[in-house]
Amino acid sequence: MTTTGVRGASMIMRARVLLALDTSVGDVDSKEAIAARLGVSGETLRLVAKRFAETGGDVHATIARKKRDLPPVPSPVTGEVEARLIAMACSQPPQGYARWSLRLLEKHVALVEDIPDLVHSTIGRILKNGTAPSPEEVLDHPATGERAVRGPDGGRTGRLCPAL
Template structure:
């Protein structure tokens, strides 16, 4: 941390007003309020600021939080809203392989007669048979169990 360059936070009067408004009025997520308070505390436009340790103790955050908020402020080019708001995900969420059709086929298989030599379906046995069916994606036994539990299907 000693080799990193300090990033001064310089806020305009309008930015300060907006941050004060966020911290004192309305309903905002706690993380947004915390980052807004950190920006206000790190603002050097009103004069000198205290040491990182004093600011962190006063705000009840870690020194790392101070560093990350200042870094994000610099990365966003001084955009206060982008700094205090939640970051957008880099990657989109992965869609579930279990669609309605897959669910229906899985439930139908679980409700059918078990293969010869077995008295009932088990999750592991269903997993093996799902792997053999070509148009159903390979599912883990725990995923199969969640699907069946969600639909209140009991293996008998």
């Protein structure tokens, strides 16, 4: 595992620590010498050895990532919240403003009681994902020349010609 194959760097590092701490091959160097040779801290050595003992000597369980104890926290943004936010962004901006900005939307979302408080970056991500046209929409109307195709690097590749 430490010499062939494609593994994560942390997995390889934990495998090397286990090999260095293996007492079945003879005497083991001091923890300071092992840490210096492997380029890890003494705390890493302690944690890998502790996890090896906790898993009952299961090497794979020690080396692999640990499973989460708790499930991930569900997002406060549901379909209804997203729809209300999009409707707010498509409505007329407040008096004195020419258009909605993300920070202005953030302030107005905080005033609405049944929508959870969202930061402007989350609002921007919701609006970008919710209102972005699908690739089919962009390619269905190439003759209009109103949309540009983006390349893999995000740069513009130019207008689509009507023949497409």
